[in-house]
Amino acid sequence: MHGDTITTLLLVVAFISVTAVITSGASDSPSPLRFHYIYPRNFTTVVDSSPPSSPPRRDDRPTLALLHRDAVSGTTYPSKRHAVVALAARDGARVEYLQQRLSPSSSSTYQPTMTTEVGSKVVSGISEGSGEYFARVGVGSPPTEQYLVVDSGSDVIWVQCRPCTQCYAQADPLFDPAESASFAAVPCGSGVCRTLPGGSSGCGAGEPCRYEVSYGDGSYTEGVLAMETLTFRDSTPVQEVAIGCGHRNRGLFIGAAGLLGLGWGPMSLVGQLGGAAGGAFSYCLASRGADAGAGSLVFGRSDAMPVGAVWVPLLRNAQAPSFYYVGLTGLGVGGERLPLQSSLFDLGEDGGGGVVMDTGTAVTRLPSDAYAALRDAFTDAVSAGLPRAPAVSLFDTCYDLSGYASVRVPTVALYFGADDGTALTLPARNLLVAMDDHGVYCLAFAGSASGLSILGNIQQQGIQITVDSATGYVGFGPTTC
Numbered sequence: 001m002h003g004d005t006i007t008t009l010l011l012v013v014a015f016i017s018v019t020a021v022i023t024s025g026a027s028d029s030p031s032p033l034r035f036h037y038i039y040p041r042n043f044t045t046v047v048d049s050s051p052p053s054s055p056p057r058r059d060d061r062p063t064l065a066l067l068h069r070d071a072v073s074g075t076t077y078p079s080k081r082h083a084v085v086a087l088a089a090r091d092g093a094r095v096e097y098l099q100q101r102l103s104p105s106s107s108s109t110y111q112p113t114m115t116t117e118v119g120s121k122v123v124s125g126i127s128e129g130s131g132e133y134f135a136r137v138g139v140g141s142p143p144t145e146q147y148l149v150v151d152s153g154s155d156v157i158w159v160q161c162r163p164c165t166q167c168y169a170q171a172d173p174l175f176d177p178a179e180s181a182s183f184a185a186v187p188c189g190s191g192v193c194r195t196l197p198g199g200s201s202g203c204g205a206g207e208p209c210r211y212e213v214s215y216g217d218g219s220y221t222e223g224v225l226a227m228e229t230l231t232f233r234d235s236t237p238v239q240e241v242a243i244g245c246g247h248r249n250r251g252l253f254i255g256a257a258g259l260l261g262l263g264w265g266p267m268s269l270v271g272q273l274g275g276a277a278g279g280a281f282s283y284c285l286a287s288r289g290a291d292a293g294a295g296s297l298v299f300g301r302s303d304a305m306p307v308g309a310v311w312v313p314l315l316r317n318a319q320a321p322s323f324y325y326v327g328l329t330g331l332g333v334g335g336e337r338l339p340l341q342s343s344l345f346d347l348g349e350d351g352g353g354g355v356v357m358d359t360g361t362a363v364t365r366l367p368s369d370a371y372a373a374l375r376d377a378f379t380d381a382v383s384a385g386l387p388r389a390p391a392v393s394l395f396d397t398c399y400d401l402s403g404y405a406s407v408r409v410p411t412v413a414l415y416f417g418a419d420d421g422t423a424l425t426l427p428a429r430n431l432l433v434a435m436d437d438h439g440v441y442c443l444a445f446a447g448s449a450s451g452l453s454i455l456g457n458i459q460q461q462g463i464q465i466t467v468d469s470a471t472g473y474v475g476f477g478p479t480t481c
Contacts, residue, residue, distance in 0.1 A: 033335065037407065038407055039405065040404055040407060040439045063233055063299070064136065064137070064232050066296060067134045072147055079437075084392060087362055091361060092394065094358075098358065098452065102317070102323070102352075104350040104352035132457055133457070134148065135297060137230055137260065141181045141229050142181075143229070144173070150359060151261055151360060152323075152324060152358060153322055157258070157259065158211075158245070159175050160174050160257055161246055162174045166248045172257055182229040185208045185225070187209060193225065208224040210222075211225050220250055221248070223246040224244075225245075242272060264316065264322050265321060270299070270467075270469055277299040282464060283467075284464050285461045313473055314472045315354065319351030325355060327355075328355040330342060331415065332411070332412070332425075333374060337413075344369060354451075356454055357455045357465075359457050363394065363446050363458055364458065365445075365446055365453060367450075368448065374412070375443065379397060381410035383407055386407065392435050395433065399440070399442075401440070402439030411426070412426050424476050430458060430462070431443065432444060
């Protein structure tokens with residue numbers, strides 16, 4: 001039996017690890033967890049979306065359910081491998097865009113403008129067709145329910161609107177501003193219009209404030225800026241939110257009506273909520289697959305702050321201020337920190353490199369040297385004799401676990417800060433991706449030819465993450481959500 005080949009040398013976890021372990025560099029900290037056990041025949045990544053055991057209560061803070069694209073689109077694939085290959089293709093397009101957008105040469109020439117003159121452009125973090133998580137938002141009064149792509153790299157909120165001279169197919173009926181009692185076009189020269197990056201040139205007094213958002217891949221939205229009411233599930237409606245009402249739109253947004261920007265800028269939902277949300281929001285990403293449970297997105301300082309979370313500083317890229325960067329300094333495998341130069345993860349003054357958190361990228365990308373060290377250490381530390389499987393798309397480290405009831409795998413940790421600093425040990429389910437229903441699993445990391453590292457959503461799934469844009473910190477909850 002394969003299980004007989006597994007020798008337990010150190011403390012192990014006798015069940016699939018679903019908890020994010022956080023340790024500090026203090027001398028009295030417990031020894032780091034070195035291994036998990038996984039069960040290939042019952043390997044699940046579903047997030048428990050059941051309500052908490054505490055009595056329910058009404059909360060006026062905006063709260064949303066986050067759904068993976070597969071649960072929204074209803075897309076079916078001939079096999080799990082087909083789904084993984086499709087994910088890898090979307091991921092490649094997203095990463096290529098981010099690498100271009102966040103490269104020093106691009107950043108030096110990029111003009112982050114959104115103006116009233118049609119033709120001016122804003123480039124968001126989302127690439128065509130790459131939205132991975134959706135939220136259900138009520139737009140207008142009475143609210144019209146719409147699916148919006150959630151994008152942590154964008155400062156724009158917009159929906160497709162009637163009358164539509166050019167629109168792509170979406171799951172819900174188009175929003176009709178004529179049917180909303182709270183819709184109010186923003187006039188040119190108004191304070192809201194003037195606060196748009198780039199100013200308000202290109203329109204005359206009394207004319208509507210126009211916008212165009214381009215995503216660098218040929219997709220775009222164009223229309224008028226308006227103040228509107230948004231409703232988030234059972235929360236009190238939020239009034240006077242500036243959104244784009246798109247009358248000309250192009251792109252493959254997977255049936256979504258538009259985009260909900262959560263970036264670090266004044267026009268994102270976080271920026272517009274301001275004091276109402278305390279500049280903070282918390283999210284837990286649902287797992288992959290059409291049968292996955294719902295994740296969550298909560299705005300508001302008191303509710304968004306998980307008790308016992310460990311906080312690390314956010315870094316701001318002056319060349320791309322909408323994106324959230326973190327100060328990653330190292331990696332660990334099996335409880336041992338890898339001998340890597342922390343400069344591999346540095347954010348340069350020119351805007352190059354660094355580690356960006358991105359909900360639209362699935363697989364975490366690391367600089368080539370860092371990925372090679374992680375992959376080799378992981379491979380050396382797995383249970384002896386595990387049979388390798390052929391690479392699948394971008395996944396180059398795969399195993400055939402079809403004959404195993406349980407397998408011991410090493411932990412993988414992310415280090416923040418100097419020396420040993422703060423370490424986030426990832427749950428076992430955030431390390432491997434199932435390629436099929438027969439037991440082939442691959443390491444869910446990949447190398448990058450550029451200096452940019454991306455903390456993808458597979459590694460974020462199931463962990464309560466709180467972004468405090470007001471104070472410039474991100475918190476990782478002590479338990480999965």
